[in-house]
Amino acid sequence: MFDLTKDQIERAKSIHHSSLVVDTHNDTILHVITSPPFVTSGNGAPVPRRSLGEKSEHGQIDIPRTQMGGVDCLLFAMYVSPLYSSRLLRLVQMLDTFNIEVENNLDTISIATSYDEISKTVKNGKIAAVITVEGGEPLEGKIESLRTIYRLGARSLTLTHFPRNDLGDGSGADSGSHLTDFGKEVVVEMNKLGMIVDISHLNPMGFWDVMDISKDPVLATHSNCKALCSHHRNLDDDQIKAMAEKGGVINLSFCAGFIKDGVGFGNPETLKKVTILDWLDHLDHAVELVGTKHVGIGSDLDGGCGFPGLDDITKFPDLTQGMVYRGYSDQDIGKILGGNNMRVFKKILT
16 A cells, blocks of 8 residues: 555554554444444445444444554544434433443443543553534533533533534534524533533534634544535634644544545445545645644544545554655654544543
8 A cells, every 4th residue: 555664564563553542533323223223324325233342344343343453542423313303312322322332342442531541441451432422412402411411421522513503503504603602601511511522513603613712622523624625524724723723633534525525425436536645635734734733533434434445443554554654753643643632631531
């Protein structure tokens, strides 16, 4: 894949093994939840249920493949479709399913709710699982719901998905509006609780509201650079710089449609147009803007994302080889693989 010498390949293996590797976004729980019997992937195709503990031929993440990929900490997103009439109940069902899966695999994975728990779990040779909620729909317009999901273990909230919700506009329904009063209240309360504000999917006006309101660094858990791909989900240069000035991190997604213009979800022919080199171009661009302290990895695997060469979690070591190929130092690669996100976790997840 890369024209590396044997020494460079060994160096990449050493860096990857010695780094605490973090992936800030996946949709794997949608494929694990026990009801309904089939879930739908991001491209609309039916996907059979899976178990976290068993290596599967379907999907992109499970515990055996996570271990093969050398990934230490995963942020598991709980996405509730706005089509559900009782969205908070649906979130509770997802949390219950996820907790059962973890309980069935306690020798290899553990839920972590703080920086210390993440560090301890990884040190003990297990995968640290952080619960996140993708989209404010399950709050059902009540701040009490936010405090409750925090008590249930959630440590990050993506404020919106593509559509508009009670907090504001998603990037796919951008009317140019600000966060709602409830959305602003949620950001303030998240700072108080010690929850990470995730601005992926949020419309630009809402993004700038978060920059004004949040006292803590924020994450884009799965976003890319608009300068290289014009998709509305991506962040422009000013947004990336603003996040960095606040101490935050942009985590680059594996979604081919967010990496290169003209690539459609679920279209194998257009997916072939994207390579790891294109992903590395987004990395280089973000680093040129804000340095190596504010960039990370947010795969969005099991969410209809990935492309040949980055089609499941076992391919994470290839990213490390790619960074060696592009000339990044050992220290900078370690930051991008997980150190930058761990810095944010240490500040917020106490």
